[in-house]
Amino acid sequence: MKKNRRAFIRQSGLTGLGLSTVxxxxxxxxxxxxxxxxxxxxxxxxxxxxxxxxxxxxxxxxxxxxxxxxxxxxxxxxxxxxxxxxxxxxxxxxxxxxxxxxxxxxxxxxxxxxxxxxxxxxxxxxxxxxxxxxxxxxxxxxxxxxxxxxxxxxxxxxxxxxxxxxxxxxxxxxxxxxxxxxxxxxxxxxxxxxxxxxxxxxxxxxxxxxxxxxxxxxxxxxxxxxxxxxxxxxxxxxxxxxxxxxxxxxxxxxxxxxxxxxxxxxxxxxxxxxxxxxxxxxxxxxxxxxxxxxxxxxxxxxxxxxxxxxxxxxxxxxxxxxDEYVKYGRSGIRPSDMTFYDVHGHLGEYNAHYHVPESDIESVVEDIQYYGLEKICAFSFAGVYSDEVFGNDIVSRDVKMHSDRFIGFTLLNPLRGEEEMNAELKRGAAQGMRGIKLIPTYQGYPVEGPLIEVACQWAHDHQQIIINHYWGSAEQIEKLVSKYTKACFVTAHTTTAYADVMKEYQNLYICSVPLLSPRACEEVVDAIGADRFLFGTDLLDLPIGWGLGPILFARISTEEKRLILHDNLKNILTKYSL
Missing domain, CATH: 3.20.20.140 (Metal-dependent hydrolases)
Incomplete structure (x- = not known):
């Protein structure tokens, strides 16, 4: 597989972040x-x-x-x-x-x-x-x-x-x-x-x-x-x-x-x-x-x-x-100066209940270089469906090898209880993890259960990004963002349900994955503004190009696309998860 990939790169003339395709x-x-x-x-x-x-x-x-x-x-x-x-x-x-x-x-x-x-x-x-x-x-x-x-x-x-x-x-x-x-x-x-x-x-x-x-x-x-x-x-x-x-x-x-x-x-x-x-x-x-x-x-x-x-x-x-984004979407030719910041990525070879081709870290790094991903907030696959400690160790290992690309997040399972959650957060911090990932929807814990606040408290105390698959009702997320004001809250999947809350609180953002319908990106930008929208791929679950497509082709301004795809998360990382 790697031999074929490298042959493709040589054949296509791809070097560094510059592409030469059709x-x-x-x-x-x-x-x-x-x-x-x-x-x-x-x-x-x-x-x-x-x-x-x-x-x-x-x-x-x-x-x-x-x-x-x-x-x-x-x-x-x-x-x-x-x-x-x-x-x-x-x-x-x-x-x-x-x-x-x-x-x-x-x-x-x-x-x-x-x-x-x-x-x-x-x-x-x-x-x-x-x-x-x-x-x-x-x-x-x-x-x-x-x-x-x-x-x-x-x-x-x-x-x-x-x-x-x-x-x-x-x-x-x-x-x-x-x-x-x-x-x-x-x-x-x-x-x-x-x-x-x-x-x-x-x-x-x-x-x-x-x-x-x-x-x-x-x-x-x-x-x-x-x-x-x-x-x-x-x-x-x-x-x-x-x-x-x-x-x-x-x-x-x-x-x-x-x-x-x-x-x-x-x-x-x-x-x-x-x-x-x-x-x-x-x-x-x-x-x-x-x-x-x-x-x-x-x-x-x-x-x-x-x-x-x-x-x-x-x-x-x-x-x-x-614009240049539509041109890239049609052609597959990405200008070398067009790069992206990704708030939602999973790591782990053989760590999914379905097959993920070429999921070893070296292949993943080649992929993100090909697509021009500068930074990725990364968390585990294994913790979503199984053992979060096992998964966090993999993420920590991979991030240490490629710290210029990845920001590691500790994935938690609230079913373990408050003591275990805090212990895993401390262990993750010692290993260089700089954010928190929650996914209670998959783990079988109530999305508005009390132990969600254990993670929010840590994110507040350490001024970190905390990303959750789903935060629950608008009332629930408003309670959290107003109480834990030093944390940066991210909803991992696209929604406009929190638009009114976002007008009042500046520490809440929405991730772009997925944007399924023809005008989904435009609808989200209209509801919350491009400055509160963060590009995410859901790597390694979803293809990188698949996540880029709706934003590249969106009928919004070039400046708004640049905010979503690059500038918003880059600016957040100057304040949170340092």
């Missing part, structure tokens, strides 16, 4: 034209960075969906505007009715919505009971797909309550297998049930083995603890692929590309539930070669979708990036 296409206006077959023959990676990745989003939904609150993005015009901002050429789109209500209505509506938009490719969903409900046989349904140039089908198994067994769906699969029609499997229900680790892996593997000519793409809310099942499914099924909006894991793109090949991955966002920013930057900044990035960005999907006739590439002249 950019996405840019330009003025929104003109587009088709690229002919002869031009495509010469559009082959030859060691020179390609000028246009032709990014193709594999997973978007348009229409008034169940969770639309009256203000969120959801129309075709919204989607195309987003694509212009991010530099995304095309998208495969399902109608919300096909996703939530019944395929018959949504499948017809998406044809109307996409017919005058060359950048939009309609996708349908289908039920195994298509004959009984519509009078169309599976073969007739397939012929209707062909007539309407529909090249992909989504199976929303749990939303419409069916499974992947042979007796349930094989009559539907038969006409698809002959033509190698692309099938997406998505188990997430529209109301949010099954939003994480919901894939039926037995069903997926059986389906792929029964129908080896059908390309199958897993599309989920989030694959986290089940990612080891994904690995074994990749081993078993050469026709299995993954749409990336579900895979929020540190170095996940790199690991899958190395072990199973970049051809197994397709770029997809899950828009508008998720913004396109996270997955796009995770890809543009991935430490793989540019040929593989281009495959994942769009070429894999175009090849799979060309089962009937080839899909001509579109050339789109995108609006110029709004």
């Amino acid at each position: 950019g996405l296409g840019s330009g003025l206006g929104r003109r587009f034209n088709f690229i002919g077959p002869k031009e495509m023959e010469h559009d082959i990676y030859n060691g020179v960075a390609p000028s246009d990745w032709n990014v193709f989003d594999a997973h978007c939904i348009v229409g008034r969906h169940l969770k639309w609150n009256g203000e969120g993005l959801h129309t075709m015009e919204d989607l195309l505007s987003e694509m212009d901002h991010y530099g995304i050429t095309e998208a495969l789109v399902v109608d919300s009715l096909s996703r939530e209500n019944h395929p018959f209505d949504g499948n017809q509506r998406i044809l109307e919505r996409s017919k005058t938009r060359p950048r939009i490719h309609p996708a349908w969903s289908v039920l195994p009971s298509v004959l009984e409900e519509t009078g169309r046989s599976p073969e007739q349904f397939f012929r209707e797909m062909q007539r309407n140039n529909v090249r992909a089908l989504f199976l929303f198994t749990n939303q419409f309550f069916f499974n992947l067994s042979d007796w349930c769906i094989d009559a539907l699969m038969e006409p698809l297998a002959e033509r190698k029609v692309l099938v997406f499997i998505n188990p997430v229900e529209a109301n949010g049930r099954g939003s994480s680790d919901a894939t039926d892996w037995d069903g997926i593997v059986d389906l792929c083995k029964r129908w080896p000519d059908i390309p199958v793409i897993i599309s989920e809310g989030r694959i986290r603890r089940s990612q080891r099942m994904l690995y074994k499914a990749f081993d078993a099924c050469p026709n299995l692929h993954l749409e990336l909006s579900a895979h929020w894991l540190h170095r996940g793109i790199e690991f899958i590309s190395e072990h199973w090949g970049a051809n197994r991955l397709v770029f997809g966002s899950g828009w508008p539930k998720y913004g396109q920013h996270m997955t796009l930057v995770n890809l543009t900044t991935a430490q793989i070669d540019e040929k593989d990035k281009k495959l994942i960005a769009g070429d894999n999907l175009r090849k799979i979708l060309s089962w009937d006739t080839p899909i001509p590439k579109l050339k789109v002249d995108f609006p110029e990036p709004h």
